[in-house]
Amino acid sequence: MKAGILRNMMMSAVLLAIFSGLGTALVIATFEVTKEQIEASEKANLLKKLNNIIPSDSYNNNLLDNKLIVPVSAQLGKKEPTTIYQAWNDKTPVAVAFSVISHDGYSGDIKLLIAIKASGDISGVRVINHKETPGLGDKIEQTKDDWILSFNGKNLLIPSRQKWKVKKDGGVFDQFTGATITPRAVVTAVYKALDYYKYNEKKLFLDQAEYDKQYKTTIQ
Amino acid sequence: MAATETDITIEDVNNEETRSSFIEEYVPIAKDGLWNNNAVFAQMLGLCPLLAVSNTVINALGLGIATMMVLIISNMSVSLIRNIVRPEIRLPVFVVIIASAVTAIELVIHAWFHELYLVLGIFIPLIVTNCAIIARAEAFASKNTLGKSFFDGFMMGLGFTLVLVALGSLREIIGMGTLFSNAHIMFGDGMQWLTIEVFPGYDGFLLAILPPGAFIGLAFLLAARNYINKKQENKKREQKPQDLNLEASAV
Numbered sequence: 001m002k003a004g005i006l007r008n009m010m011m012s013a014v015l016l017a018i019f020s021g022l023g024t025a026l027v028i029a030t031f032e033v034t035k036e037q038i039e040a041s042e043k044a045n046l047l048k049k050l051n052n053i054i055p056s057d058s059y060n061n062n063l064l065d066n067k068l069i070v071p072v073s074a075q076l077g078k079k080e081p082t083t084i085y086q087a088w089n090d091k092t093p094v095a096v097a098f099s100v101i102s103h104d105g106y107s108g109d110i111k112l113l114i115a116i117k118a119s120g121d122i123s124g125v126r127v128i129n130h131k132e133t134p135g136l137g138d139k140i141e142q143t144k145d146d147w148i149l150s151f152n153g154k155n156l157l158i159p160s161r162q163k164w165k166v167k168k169d170g171g172v173f174d175q176f177t178g179a180t181i182t183p184r185a186v187v188t189a190v191y192k193a194l195d196y197y198k199y200n201e202k203k204l205f206l207d208q209a210e211y212d213k214q215y216k217t218t219i220q
Numbered sequence: 221m222a223a224t225e226t227d228i229t230i231e232d233v234n235n236e237e238t239r240s241s242f243i244e245e246y247v248p249i250a251k252d253g254l255w256n257n258n259a260v261f262a263q264m265l266g267l268c269p270l271l272a273v274s275n276t277v278i279n280a281l282g283l284g285i286a287t288m289m290v291l292i293i294s295n296m297s298v299s300l301i302r303n304i305v306r307p308e309i310r311l312p313v314f315v316v317i318i319a320s321a322v323t324a325i326e327l328v329i330h331a332w333f334h335e336l337y338l339v340l341g342i343f344i345p346l347i348v349t350n351c352a353i354i355a356r357a358e359a360f361a362s363k364n365t366l367g368k369s370f371f372d373g374f375m376m377g378l379g380f381t382l383v384l385v386a387l388g389s390l391r392e393i394i395g396m397g398t399l400f401s402n403a404h405i406m407f408g409d410g411m412q413w414l415t416i417e418v419f420p421g422y423d424g425f426l427l428a429i430l431p432p433g434a435f436i437g438l439a440f441l442l443a444a445r446n447y448i449n450k451k452q453e454n455k456k457r458e459q460k461p462q463d464l465n466l467e468a469s470a471v
Contacts, residue, residue, distance in 0.1 A: 012309045019301075019313045023320030030324040037331035045334050134275075135395075135426040143402075 050085055050097050052142075053115035053124025059087035059094045068208055075196045077101035077109075077189065084204050093118040093205045096197070099128065102189035106181045107131045110140070112189055116197045118205070125151045125190055130182075137182035147174060147183070156194050164191045246371055253375025259352035260383040260438075261445050266350040269343045270384055271434035275395070278402050280388030281381065282336045283343055286325055288377025290347050291356060293321040295373030298361040305362075314357045315348075322348045335405035352380065383441065390437045395429035397422030 097115040108131035115123035139145035165171025397419035
């Protein structure tokens with residue numbers, strides 16, 4: 001009797017183990033098959049986003065390969081190191097692109113991708129991720145509104161520092177009907193990114209090895 | 221075992237005498253999945269993804285098809301092993317099968333429908349928790365042949381997808397005045413023409429896109445279904461008393 005129960009339990013355990021093994025095998029097989037495609041899709045997607053803000057005919061290097069990882073910066077709203085993508089035309093620096101996070105949104109963080117030309121002008125800004133109210137704050141998305149394009153060509157001097165605000169605060173940027181907090185957060189984050197660029201301009205076009213040699217050691 | 225079962229079903233179809241019984245067996249499955257026992261309408265299962273992802277038609281369609289694939293795979297696997305698995309461990313085994321199927325499908329969507337993956341996000345892995353799937357495994361697939369289980373998975377999935385798409389269309393038209401917006405994330409860049417502006421210049425009605433819009437929209441769909449069902453019942457009832465009268469007069 002007791003042996004019967006034990007045998008039953010063993011059988012069940014073995015069956016369960018076999019099915020777990022089969023399930024895992026299925027997942028492993030799918031993972032192996034899709035691995036390269038997933039990587040390629042993510043790269044293509046990132047490149048597409050970057051090309052939206054840095055015209056693809058203005059540079060001739062591989063944007064995804066020429067990248068620089070810089071340490072955590074509160075100015076960019078990050079708790080993790082930031083990746084800087086560098087656009088080069090032969091030996092001439094064209095632009096850098098990096099992501100910025102604003103914590104001042106109406107609901108949750110707003111993640112932006114910003115590209116700044118070597119001259120210090122904004123090449124483009126896009127919202128990557130946000131939780132703002134649909135229909136009100138989500139006009140920061142390019143698919144919903146052209147507002148985000150109003151940053152193009154602006155820099156630290158044009159408009160002046162006092163004017164780097166939404167109109168309600170005396171600045172030059174439009175706010176949305178029913179949503180001021182969202183555009184205010186975006187404007188502030190973009191300004192901070194420009195400021196960051198200005199103070200780190202020389203570093204951001206270095207390659208990783210050179211950057212680490214010059215700056216990482218001094219921090220430690 | 222699977223091979224012999226499907227062979228028999230194919231023979232059944234070819235055999236004139238059994239054709240009627242084949243229809244008798246499969247038509248109710250279709251009716252159950254699409255209407256009578258619809259995962260959403262009748263069983264009220266899988267509402268979490270339904271309410272969360274039905275803000276546009278394309279999102280709804282994406283999640284619906286993913287759910288349908290999982291239903292088909294899990295139903296077929298469960299049916300295949302229904303005689304091997306002991307009753308006391310059947311639920312954990314079903315869960316393992318469903319979880320593996322969902323993970324595999326998530327990887328496939330991630331690889332080939334990257335933008336759709338970004339939009340659906342957490343709701344793809346959450347298909348695991350859609351009770352409709354384990355309910356079909358337990359109530360149908362563990363007792364029926366491979367062919368029938370496949371068909372049941374397909375029909376249940378289709379029923380779920382249709383409700384999702386109906387709710388998605390309702391919310392998208394009322395909320396944004398468009399249909400099939402973001403069609404490219406599912407069908408590729410060449411399909412952007414599919415987007416229809418139903419009301420050009422429409423400002424949108426925010427409530428429909430926000431979560432409460434999902435509940436209200438679903439309530440309207442349920443009310444419509446109940447109305448149709450009631451009408452059919454009334455028709456049947458009207459027919460019956462006549463029969464009774466006939467019998468009475470005969471007596």
